[in-house]
Amino acid sequence: MRIHALPDDVLDRARKLAGTDEHHELHPESPGAPLRCCLRKAGPGEPVILFRHTPTAGTGPYEELGPVFAHAEPCAGPATTAEFPEAFRHAPRTLRAYTAEGRIHGGEIATPDTLTDRVDALFDDPDVAEVQVRSVSHGCFLFAITRDRA
Structure with a gap:
């Protein structure tokens, strides 16, 4: 199996818009937030963004929109893409x-x-x-x- 965090283009766009509208919230910290950029939990003092995301798999009536967290600044990504985080x-x-x-x-x-x-x-x-x-x-x-x- 291959694990996929959020794509860089999605993260780059969300980070650019962080704090500019109601769909891209910037939080100085949110310990325990499940980060979709590196597939780990946020630690104390880590700035995060909360934004709307539509996964690519569902299309048409199966398309969904929901909230996701990510680091406010670029990170190294997941430690591995071969194992369940x-x-x-x-x-x-x-x-x-x-x-x-x-x-x-x-x-x-x-x-x-x-x-x-x-x-x-x-x-x-x-x-x-x-x-x-x-x-x-x-x-x-x-x-x-x-x-x-x-």
Whole structure:
């Protein structure tokens, strides 16, 4: 599997707009915020932005818009793109599978100890092109997973 944080172009645009309108909030700190730029939790004193984001997998009636956090300044990104981020393993997660055409193609809720196995099971279906990982409690998009092409 390959883990995808938010793309640089999305982050660059959001950072440029941080604090300029009601859709791009700048926060001097927000400890514990789930950061979509590096896939870890924000620490004390780290400035973050909260902005609206539409993941690319859902199209047409499946397109969704929701809030996401990221560092206010560029960071090094995720430590790895090959493993489920530890910062997001502490709770059950909604796994939503999408086809290459952007249509929902199954999904489920996985517990922390079954996350990787359940993602692998969704990818056993050749029609699944991407799996979105979301918060169960709020439905927020956390990150996307695709098959490892290596």
